[in-house]
Amino acid sequence: MERHLSLEQRVTRLEDIHAIKRLKYNYWKACDAKNPTSVLQCFSSKEVHIDYEDFGLFRSAQDMVDKYVTFACHPYLIEVHHGKNEIITLNSSGADGLWSMNYSLVDEQNDLVINLNGIYQDKYIQESSRWVIKESKFTKIQTFKARNVNQVLVQAKADRSLGFK
Numbered sequence: 001m002e003r004h005l006s007l008e009q010r011v012t013r014l015e016d017i018h019a020i021k022r023l024k025y026n027y028w029k030a031c032d033a034k035n036p037t038s039v040l041q042c043f044s045s046k047e048v049h050i051d052y053e054d055f056g057l058f059r060s061a062q063d064m065v066d067k068y069v070t071f072a073c074h075p076y077l078i079e080v081h082h083g084k085n086e087i088i089t090l091n092s093s094g095a096d097g098l099w100s101m102n103y104s105l106v107d108e109q110n111d112l113v114i115n116l117n118g119i120y121q122d123k124y125i126q127e128s129s130r131w132v133i134k135e136s137k138f139t140k141i142q143t144f145k146a147r148n149v150n151q152v153l154v155q156a157k158a159d160r161s162l163g164f165k
Contacts, residue, residue: 017088019131020095020124027133028081028101034073040065042133044125049135076109083120094125094134101138115144 005013023042030038043050043061050058055071058064072079085100099120106113123135 013090016090016095016131020088020097021086023124023131023133024083024086024097024099024120024122028083031068031072031081032079036065036069036073039068044127044132044134046127048133049137051137053138053140055138074109076107078106078108080104094123095131097122097124111148113144113146116140117142 027039027042030036030042040061043064045061047059048061048064050056050061050064052058052064056064056067058067080103082102082104083099084102087098089096097120099122100117101120102115102117104113104115118138118140121135121137121139122133124131125134126132
């Protein structure tokens, strides 16, 4: 910890780190809820750099959200993002973030299950006194795909049992 900072400065840094974590969690929650307005609000209103590998490279958050609406906002697609192991570093221009992410998709229409793991590398800035994503790069580490959802031990909707009986 930086001992030369006052208690107030250290508390402010902790509050900023918490706000950045909440921003990223809200982004994933908005993606899972298929809420494009909330997804867009997570990004800078100015030029951005979004590199989501095979999903695309974007300089505009609106362009990324438009593609997201076209390809992901369907009731037959059940998605869950789980972010963890975050490392947030505040700096003079904003903050950097490194996250592990696990993503699961059940496509009920096309009888497909996808699970992937990867790393997000983000840059955050403050706009109008709130943290937003300025740059985001996702790099896949592992992908699992399966056809014929009924033969895979995955259920699209949770039952009350955890499957141990």
